[in-house]
Amino acid sequence: xxxxxxxxxxxxxxxxxxxxxxxxxxxxxxxxxxxxxxxxxxxxxxxxxxxxxxxxxxxxxxxxxxxxxxxxxxxxxxxxxxxxxxxxxxxxxxxxxxxxxxxxxxxxxxxxxxxxxxxxxxxxxxxxxxxxxxxxxxxxxxxxxxxxxxxxxxxxxxxxxxxxxxx
Amino acid sequence: xxxxxxxxxxxxxxxxxxxxxxxxxxxxxxxxxxxxxxxxxxxxxxxxxxxxxxxxxxxxxxxxxxxxxxxxxxxxxxxxxxxxxxxxxxxxxxxxxxxxxxxxxxxxxxxxxxxxxxxxxxxxxxxxxxxxxxxxxxxxxxxxxxxxxxxxxxxxxxxxxxxxxxxxxxxxxxxxxxxxxxxxxxxxxxxxxxxxxxxxxxxxxxxxxxxxxxxxxxxxxxxxxxxxxxxxxxxxxxxxxxxxxxxxxxxxxxxxxxxxxxxxxxxxxxxxxxxxxxxxxxxxxxxxxxxxxxxxxxxxxxxxxxxxxxxxxxxxxxxxxxxxxxxxxxxxxxxxxxxxxxxxxxxxxxxxxxxxxxxxxxxxxxxxxxxxxxxxxxxxxxxxxxxxxxxxxxxxxxxxxxxxxxx
Numbered sequence: 001x002x003x004x005x006x007x008x009x010x011x012x013x014x015x016x017x018x019x020x021x022x023x024x025x026x027x028x029x030x031x032x033x034x035x036x037x038x039x040x041x042x043x044x045x046x047x048x049x050x051x052x053x054x055x056x057x058x059x060x061x062x063x064x065x066x067x068x069x070x071x072x073x074x075x076x077x078x079x080x081x082x083x084x085x086x087x088x089x090x091x092x093x094x095x096x097x098x099x100x101x102x103x104x105x106x107x108x109x110x111x112x113x114x115x116x117x118x119x120x121x122x123x124x125x126x127x128x129x130x131x132x133x134x135x136x137x138x139x140x141x142x143x144x145x146x147x148x149x150x151x152x153x154x155x156x157x158x159x160x161x162x163x164x165x166x167x
Numbered sequence: 168x169x170x171x172x173x174x175x176x177x178x179x180x181x182x183x184x185x186x187x188x189x190x191x192x193x194x195x196x197x198x199x200x201x202x203x204x205x206x207x208x209x210x211x212x213x214x215x216x217x218x219x220x221x222x223x224x225x226x227x228x229x230x231x232x233x234x235x236x237x238x239x240x241x242x243x244x245x246x247x248x249x250x251x252x253x254x255x256x257x258x259x260x261x262x263x264x265x266x267x268x269x270x271x272x273x274x275x276x277x278x279x280x281x282x283x284x285x286x287x288x289x290x291x292x293x294x295x296x297x298x299x300x301x302x303x304x305x306x307x308x309x310x311x312x313x314x315x316x317x318x319x320x321x322x323x324x325x326x327x328x329x330x331x332x333x334x335x336x337x338x339x340x341x342x343x344x345x346x347x348x349x350x351x352x353x354x355x356x357x358x359x360x361x362x363x364x365x366x367x368x369x370x371x372x373x374x375x376x377x378x379x380x381x382x383x384x385x386x387x388x389x390x391x392x393x394x395x396x397x398x399x400x401x402x403x404x405x406x407x408x409x410x411x412x413x414x415x416x417x418x419x420x421x422x423x424x425x426x427x428x429x430x431x432x433x434x435x436x437x438x439x440x441x442x443x444x445x446x447x448x449x450x451x452x453x454x455x456x457x458x459x460x461x462x463x464x465x466x467x468x469x470x471x472x473x474x475x476x477x478x479x480x481x482x483x484x485x486x487x488x489x490x491x492x493x494x495x496x497x498x499x500x501x502x503x504x505x506x507x508x509x510x511x512x513x514x515x516x517x518x519x520x521x522x523x524x525x526x527x528x529x530x531x532x533x534x535x536x537x538x539x540x541x542x543x544x545x546x547x548x549x550x551x552x553x554x555x556x557x558x559x560x561x562x563x564x565x566x567x568x569x570x571x572x573x574x
Contacts, residue, residue: 029313029316033249033252059302060298064304064305065305068309071313075315129294
């Protein structure tokens, strides 16, 4: 076992454990905390693969900004322990089935594309931050701009919805 | 045994460096509290701590012992896991952020276990330095927010809410204000950012001149991120008792404080590195006499400490202070005697001096400025700081594109 493999298994266990705990925790804050653990251990996995920039951005955007908003809203609404209705119990069965189907689908896709996965995992193929930015701002600049436009529209929509009625 | 040590040299050296760094940072933190109390006291025409040891210099020790032996009750109805997690998280993240700061360009003159030993925990070729710092800062909110939530009490909850909102708002300006520096340097690597500020004219090469606006935005946002006066709304004692740490006692309370002071050190180092040339001397490299500045400062200071200690009333002060002063004088003379040592000490000397200046500014602001009102805080962050830092980014990019550089 190389040290890299040991670190990988620790981070992978943390990520999976965090994801399971996210589902099984009763309190929304605990679920949010579990999600943060998942995000941070994913960032650790990226770091292990040499993708320093993606790892840092993963923590800044997902671990920091987005999850802080989650925690903030949960605190602000003072949400309590989740409640179960009779329907939510029935919803568990199809949910479980769908989860298995999704896992199988992803596993099958990964198994079929072994070559390309290994090509990405080669240590020589490290994309620097410069390569990444060239890709985003030159090759994929239109999709990128379109996405930011979409986000802008969403922000405007949120402002319009949140605005108080003028008397 | 030797083979084993040599084979794992990197790991062993790193662990020792981390332990040393922890010790140094925690000691500096303790004396930062002394420095702050003393300085604020003098600003307000008081004496400050002066009973425990000469000039109250043993006060931090007494405080530490007090924190350790205080009763540590857990309030009823707290969420135990999160309640214990919050101070740990605050402290761990604050201490981690120090690891990314480089304190000198050259490795130690001798190798240890076959390794080049650099000042600072990480090797100088870490390419995401500043991004890693922002990542740690981004997680830093949780310590405060979770402490407020888990305490099951209204004042901490309000403090936690305020702090989350404040940190989200000011993080944007904090990150954007650095972009100008990154555009000039073209890298995230802190060592390269410093080396990029080298110039024939010393101080004129520093980023503060092309990026003055960026520096102002950065410093204000950083003070807000560390929850210090005038942005200490999360712990405004006149409104919220003690804010997010109202329900904490004993060492858990101390952990929040150590975290706060450690972030102060990190922010001061960042200001020095990003905008004030890091370990570069403010004088042109041709002025060789400036190499004796550390001696010139240390020798009179050591002599003053000896003189001050001898006329001190207590026996303790009579022994300790002259001892410390004598050590300072010996170091000062050793610097003249060994030019190699003097050359090595230059970079850390300048960086630490600059960090000290920013720590002074922090305390100075606390002694002078009144706290902002909450709506003023939000309006200032979103309507003033954010647009200005975006304008700075736009202007810097334009200048680099139009004139191929800003210097």
